[in-house]
Amino acid sequence: MVRDHLAHLHQHPVVPAEKREALRQRIKQLLIERDAVLVAHYYTDPELQALAEETGGCVSDSLEMARFGRDHPAKTLVVAGVKFMGETAKILSPEKTVLMPTLEATCSLDIGCPADEFSAFCDAHPDRTVVVYANTSAAVKARADWVVTSSIALKVVDYLDSQGEKILWAPDKHLGSYVQRETGADVLLWDGACIVHEEFKAQGILDLKKVYPDAAVLVHPESPEPVVALADMAGSTSQIIQAAKDLPNKQMIVATDQGIFYKLQQQVPDKEFIIAPTAGSGATCRSCANCPWMAMNALDNLADALENQTGEIFVDADLGKRAMQPLTRMLDFAAKNL
Structure with a gap:
């Protein structure tokens, strides 16, 4: 089922630097004109994460994305991530317009x-x-x-x-x-x-530890148990970033999507981050730890979503009300316990 979806994915075309800058400026203007705010996940392209930061938006894990979108006064939320994140934003803010760069970006x-x-x-x-x-x-x-x-x-x-x-x-x-x-x-x-986290290899991490013996291992617990067992810290994306700040190690082996490296390098510039291997010995790449659906978010389809209101998220009102209950339960619990 998942592989059938992957077969239809196409590589996003490379956009020349001059066009990228023009798109960035157009997006900034459209965000103002549409009373919109950009919310981006840690796994999206660093260019989108930087744009969200520059325009007063949010770069975060899915919990903070949900909170930020619900509480922000903007009438339109632009969610750079995968479809469930856009749906969550719409459920929590049914009165707002929720747009995504592409509705094809899903999740295994x-x-x-x-x-x-x-x-x-x-x-x-x-x-x-x-x-x-x-x-x-x-x-x-x-x-x-x-x-x-x-x-x-x-x-x-x-x-x-x-x-x-x-x-x-x-x-x-x-x-x-x-x-x-x-x-x-x-x-x-x-x-x-998860097709990304399931591919991390315990043996690959052990091999890396021989090269970087003093490195801490930071793992997202969507990874298989043998990989998690090697972790100095297992946790969410936001918890991985916090651990990178807190741990004394100057090198970190990271087992999660490579998109997180933008925020890691920004927040902890004095440390070295090494992506954990997903490929076995003899493979042509050491790690392919990138979600193919997250990679579908780009400047051109983000600009198109704002310009033409493409990629709008709709959730049935009754379904949204029922889904709102467990989501609100989580947010209320988080407010008291995190």
């Missing part, structure tokens, strides 16, 4: 958790509290009791476990297993995975 976790199959899975286990990762469709969120991001998943599941609740978790089995190990909760897992 979202694709791998169809709402009808997931609903049947939930129906088969009615005694469990349904906790879904943010990387899911609006319809899957509407079926959940809780929505979580990777930055808050441990705290939410630990809380639910303390209340004696058993968990049904979807869709990322690696993150779910990590949460299960860390909290000791009773967790039933959906079988899904």
